[in-house]
Amino acid sequence: MSDPLRAHVDDQMCVGTGICEATAPDLFEIGDDGLSHVLKDEVPPELVAAAREAAENCPTRALSLTGG
Amino acid sequence: MTTVQPDVDSIDLSDLEFWTLPLEQRDAAFAALRRDRPFAFFEEPEIPFIEKGPGYYAIVRHADVEAVSSQPKLFCSGEGATSIANLPVELNEFYGSMISMDDPRHAKIRRIVSKAFTPKMLEALVADVEQITDKLLADARAVAESGDGTFDLVKHVSSPLPLKVICQMMGIPEEEEQLVLDQTNLILSGGDEEFIDDENKALELILGAGQALADVMERLAEERRTTPTADLTSALIRTEVDGETLSHQEIASFFILLCAAGNETTRTAISNGVYALHQNPEQKARWMADPELTKTAVEEIVRWASPVIWMRRTATQDVEVGGHQFKAGDKLIMFYNSANRDERVFTDPDTFDISRDPNPHYGFGAPGPHFCLGAHLARREISVAFRKMFEQMPDLEVAGDPDRLKSSFINGIKRLPVRLTGSA
Numbered sequence: 001m002s003d004p005l006r007a008h009v010d011d012q013m014c015v016g017t018g019i020c021e022a023t024a025p026d027l028f029e030i031g032d033d034g035l036s037h038v039l040k041d042e043v044p045p046e047l048v049a050a051a052r053e054a055a056e057n058c059p060t061r062a063l064s065l066t067g068g
Numbered sequence: 069m070t071t072v073q074p075d076v077d078s079i080d081l082s083d084l085e086f087w088t089l090p091l092e093q094r095d096a097a098f099a100a101l102r103r104d105r106p107f108a109f110f111e112e113p114e115i116p117f118i119e120k121g122p123g124y125y126a127i128v129r130h131a132d133v134e135a136v137s138s139q140p141k142l143f144c145s146g147e148g149a150t151s152i153a154n155l156p157v158e159l160n161e162f163y164g165s166m167i168s169m170d171d172p173r174h175a176k177i178r179r180i181v182s183k184a185f186t187p188k189m190l191e192a193l194v195a196d197v198e199q200i201t202d203k204l205l206a207d208a209r210a211v212a213e214s215g216d217g218t219f220d221l222v223k224h225v226s227s228p229l230p231l232k233v234i235c236q237m238m239g240i241p242e243e244e245e246q247l248v249l250d251q252t253n254l255i256l257s258g259g260d261e262e263f264i265d266d267e268n269k270a271l272e273l274i275l276g277a278g279q280a281l282a283d284v285m286e287r288l289a290e291e292r293r294t295t296p297t298a299d300l301t302s303a304l305i306r307t308e309v310d311g312e313t314l315s316h317q318e319i320a321s322f323f324i325l326l327c328a329a330g331n332e333t334t335r336t337a338i339s340n341g342v343y344a345l346h347q348n349p350e351q352k353a354r355w356m357a358d359p360e361l362t363k364t365a366v367e368e369i370v371r372w373a374s375p376v377i378w379m380r381r382t383a384t385q386d387v388e389v390g391g392h393q394f395k396a397g398d399k400l401i402m403f404y405n406s407a408n409r410d411e412r413v414f415t416d417p418d419t420f421d422i423s424r425d426p427n428p429h430y431g432f433g434a435p436g437p438h439f440c441l442g443a444h445l446a447r448r449e450i451s452v453a454f455r456k457m458f459e460q461m462p463d464l465e466v467a468g469d470p471d472r473l474k475s476s477f478i479n480g481i482k483r484l485p486v487r488l489t490g491s492a
Contacts, residue, residue, distance in 0.1 A: 034182030
């Protein structure tokens with residue numbers, strides 16, 4: 001079995017545009033620090049498509065996915 | 069539509085007269101550049117009192133705009149992002165704030181501002197976008213009904229809506245709104261004689277306008293330092309990232325940026341959107357009948373309007389993009405309007421389609437650290453504006469041609485006469 005799919009936010013790249021939160025609100029949240037935070041340790045199957053869409057659409061290329 | 073493609077040799081993007089051509093002709097010129105000369109070189113426009121630079125390359129294809137925008141180390145903003153000519157660095161940052169900075173200063177300011185500008189924070193601050201819009205539409209109706217049934221959409225709706233939102237967000241008193249509007253118009257007049265009739269005075273007038281805005285903000289910042297409120301100015305003053313805060317001057321510069329970037333853009337999107345719906349009545353009917361289309365419709369309006377036409381980058385080293393070799397110091401102008409009509413990316417790019425999906429437009433800028441900070445605010449303002457207009461003015465129709473701003477930088481509309489027909 002392969003590693004579970006995980007989402008990561010690069011704090012140096014993120015400027016909090018909020019596109020990820022709008023695309024996958026159950027997975028990303030813009031915190032009080034103005035940056036995106038991943039809400040779940042592993043991406044659940046029902047959020048995989050949204051996670052990929054969010055990662056692709058991040059305007060600052062701050063999101064990445066590993067495993068899966 | 070069959071438009072004759074112009075001869076690429078006859079296109080001069082530095083000629084202000086080019087930017088007075090009908091939009092279809094400009095779009096056709098950019099289509100020709102995308103096809104035949106994707107890295108066209110132009111001499112810089114003459115600006116009194118500013119030394120004429122070496123010229124610039126027009127980046128017109130979607131993929132090339134993305135390549136330039138997404139590599140900020142190779143293509144910097146710090147030598148100027150909103151001016152083709154190199155301006156003294158102090159002037160650049162004063163007018164452009166973080167838009168004309170590179171990391172690490174850009175990152176510092178952007179992170180402080182991002183922290184005070186989260187979607188949730190905005191949600192709380194601008195819960196009254198709806199109220200502001202209701203009031204503006206009621207006032208506009210009164211103007212129409214007390215006169216000949218017409219009003220100017222720009223003056224009564226698309227201009228005051230974002231202005232009032234920004235002023236309320238920042239805590240600017242209502243009596244200063246007109247000043248903020250007038251000074252912002254001056255800064256972004258782009259060569260339109262209605263705002264600056266003597267180009268020899270342009271620099272002086274624009275400097276004065278920036279100073280006037282800075283004065284308003286510095287006064288307010290001083291007040292909020294001693295007596296903080298729930299507004300964004302108070303949040304900006306107290307927000308720290310890694311122990312750093314914004315200076316008064318940085319807050320003033322950010323305010324100038326916010327006025328310029330937050331007023332003209334949303335105004336331009338709303339005005340162009342109303343006109344696009346007028347030209348495409350079947351799209352208007354679809355949207356009015358189906359509010360679910362709002363999300364894609366707003367994106368299409370931003371693609372269609374491309375409110376900010378370009379941003380500049382400067383190559384920091386010898387580098388290749390899209391098969392073209394650039395040298396360190398070359399100026400590259402990313403034409404978002406052209407990227408947004410690129411036939412390699414968009415099916416039927418010259419068709420206004422409110423259900424277009426996907427719609428990877430660069431109306432909020434292309435990928436990279438300078439992507440529009442206010443995108444979520446703009447989307448919200450545009451959504452509310454159209455939904456409310458459909459509800460409260462279903463009988464609104466365009467009553468004349470748009471009076472367009474003479475500018476290469478902002479795809480502005482100065483006046484758009486509309487009328488309420490009373491039959492809905």
